[in-house]
Amino acid sequence: MAHHNSLGKVLSLTPAVLIFAFLALLPVINLFIVSFHEISWLGGTKQMDWVGVDNYVAIGDDPLFKAGVFNTIIVVLVATTAQVVIGLGLALACSSVGDKSRPFRALIILPLLIPGIVIGAIWRLMYNSEFGIFNLVLETIGLSGHDWLGSSSTALAAVIVVDVWHWMPFAFLLLLAAVESLPRDVSEAAKIDGATAWQEFRKVTLPLLYPAIFMTFLFRAVMASKIFDEVFLLTGGGPGTSTEVVSFTIFQRYFLQDNAGYGSALSVSIIFVVSVIIVIALNANKSKGLSQ
């Protein structure tokens, strides 16, 4: 039944439309315009000099951006895979232990609620080469410590460990919901047919979970590609460019070096790549109908 109170209908949507138009769309259009200029601030007034596509051409020669793209891909692949594998293991364990696992579930999701910056601060203390817990333990058992964040061979791995620890609970939550909604009779049928636990997992449970695993991987990959807070606090992209990631490159170019024109061009490029991904996803989904 169609509701006819169109005044209520329009008024209800108006604030969201205003926010969309003036605070989401307008800034992005402005960003696009800025990306073709060189920006300088003289005594509180903005100077814009048209430079055409120079800012975009410069992206190809930016060593920070290249390193950022490379490292971001590594972080996304390694961290996301680890989170899905560990999260799936924990979800299966929780579901098979049953009600006794409730208190564990609550504690496991704690890192999700903590600011990324605080997570960074915690691990920065633990990784510290002089008094951090890891080196203290290593030295106690007679091994020598290591400068985890300060050497380019381990810095990226150290950042990935933090990301896995921070966001694994998210993969766990999504996969737990999927595991708990599995039909029980299928696994019972497998048991009656004499399947071992491993066979049941490999041939019954895992195939049923593929869609959920894929969704979880996708969600986590998107979030991991935006990694910023932990890198900001742990390494600042260093040593050298060994932990440089895309978000951090934009931050450095736009804010630290105050290069608004070039920073905007980087931002617009990222938004463009994301838009292409969205268009592809929408077309792939068209048969299903987006509004559903």
Add this chain to the structure above:
Amino acid sequence: MNQAVSKRYKRTTNYLIGFLVLAVFTTLAPFVYIAMSSFKTQISLLMGDVTFTPTLMNYNEVLFDRTSDYLQNFTNSVVVTSISTSLVVVIAFFAGYSLFRMRWPTYVVNIFLIWSMAFNLIPSVTLASAWYDLARSVGLNNDYIALILAHMTLHLPMALWLLASFFREIPRELEDAAYVDGASFVTLVRRVVTPLMMPGLMATGILIFVFSWNEFPVALALTNNDTGTVPVAIAKYAQEEEIKYTQMAAASVLSALPALLVLLFGQRFIVRGLTAGAVK
């Protein structure tokens, strides 16, 4: 079940519980470590002392020292987070009701869904740069208002996305019945829709509160010392020439208090919100 099978089943369960205990230990150990560090003196931390006499000195300095802005930053966070979250929930509720329960051309609904998708995919640093330029042009940089507006824009699509799945669960017959009985739009929203949507609104509100409290890049871009939020304050500790690690630890522990409250009282809503947003 015969005895041998039952015994094996029990042993497997014990192994699994062992696995869960290990997971919980790995999750909690870093929090215990930072909490302990926050009660140490800087020297005791640097010496790597295992046993130490707890001191409240760090908390005292973080909260009450004249050179520390932390109390101000904490207040800023409370103001920005609560104002932006309440506005987002109210605006998203009305927008969601209008979008998902009343007839709009498909493209209107799609614009909002694409907005949700885009804002979830785009790194917020990109948006921070977009807002920074506008805020600076109108002289609102380093002001609460810019950050509140930015947080609202950042989280409104997410709130809409979350609420969509809850709106779908309300049976339409109830609204139709109310209409037939001659209820006005306002009565319908107040008496029928709002009570039914309460769990969804709670889940959305709590989740957006946590996101806004934790948000860092946009807050960093749009604020200064006076208007900075808690994450900005903690990041500042890490950038100093000589890092006051124990004070950074104390500031971190204090910043996690809202999250602990949420976990104690709203865990159900958090789990519901996080899975609703992603699975459906």
